[in-house]
Ligand SMILES: C=CC1=C(C)c2cc3[nH]c(cc4nc(cc5[nH]c(cc1n2)c(C)c5CCC(=O)O)C(CCC(=O)O)=C4C)c(C)c3C=C
């Protein structure tokens with residue numbers, strides 16, 4: 001029999017795993033859990049690249065003795081009955097993606113989620129997927145704009161786990177999607193829906209998590225990708241210069257980070273005649289401490305205390321149907337040749 005004419009049946013076809021990942025969050029909003037989480041996170045050289053002889057004593061001797069209590073207090077203001085918002089939203093995203101993937105591809109595709117730091121760890125989830133017979137693995141870190149601190153670090157964690165195995169699956173890895181048309185359209189739609197209910201502000205503020213300026217000077221394309229996302233969204237909305245701006249939030253440590261800083265900008269805007277703003281955080285695929293507490297509360301107070309009048313916070317895309325449609329489309333494009341064409 002001519003081997004080239006044999007067809008691959010469903011049971012012979014290797015199973016494909018789709019792994020959604022996000023940053024990770026503490027297991028509980030208390031000092032001990034936050035300390036454990038911050039220790040793992042801030043020990044990552046991709047996140048803080050100071051020489052180890054300098055950073056590790058500073059981290060263990062100073063930062064991990066001060067920051068956990070402060071961060072735990074902030075986490076307790078956003079914690080829900082189901083847990084940390086980042087975990088709740090990421091789980092819901094994975095469930096929504098799994099439902100659509102099952103409708104399209106049946107049981108040959110397995111969907112799960114993991115966190116770069118904390119639980120569920122990338123190692124534990126990939127291990128379980130391999131036990132389930134996954135031989136092809138597509139990883140989608142839910143960071144639309146590439147940075148070494150997030151996307152490359154996720155790849156490091158995956159590779160670190162794979163180093164422990166004799167046999168590894170085929171891997172595909174999505175390193176950002178800052179200009180993906182469906183993602184941009186989902187952002188534009190979420191802004192339009194919010195404004196249909198709350199009105200149009202003087203300025204729309206695009207706030208992205210910062211990173212040290214030096215990382216960009218050394219080749220990290222993150223800053224350009226953030227500006228590209230803003231540009232594409234404002235083009236779709238038809239906004240003009242002066243009706244929007246991009247800022248960077250969540251600064252950490254003493255060296256210069258990407259500018260303009262969110263808090264400083266919001267403190268200056270009322271003095272420059274901008275009294276009504278809305279803030280969106282397109283770099284966060286799910287609401288979390290940094291969006292709900294920092295941009296939704298802390299920086300709201302900064303703006304209002306400086307004389308601002310109206311401050312609106314537009315939620316992240318979370319598991320909105322448009323976001324899930326964008327993610328599943330992105331995934332399907334990457335599955336070419338790995339799975340059968342969609343069922344039905
Ligand atoms: C120390 C340096 C940090 C870099 C570099 C950094 C980059 C970075 N982070 C995100 C996304 C998130 N960060 C979150 C929390 C958070 N980030 C840092 C520090 C750096 N981040 C700290 C110390 C914390 C913990 C909270 C605190 O103590 O203030 C979160 C939220 C997690 C949650 O549990 O809700 C996200 C998401 C990106 C996208 C990024 C670089 C592009």
Ligand SMILES: [Fe+2]
Nearest residue numbers: 023209250290
């Ligand atoms: Fe961060």
Ligand SMILES: [Fe+2]
Nearest residue numbers: 250289290294
């Ligand atoms: Fe923060």
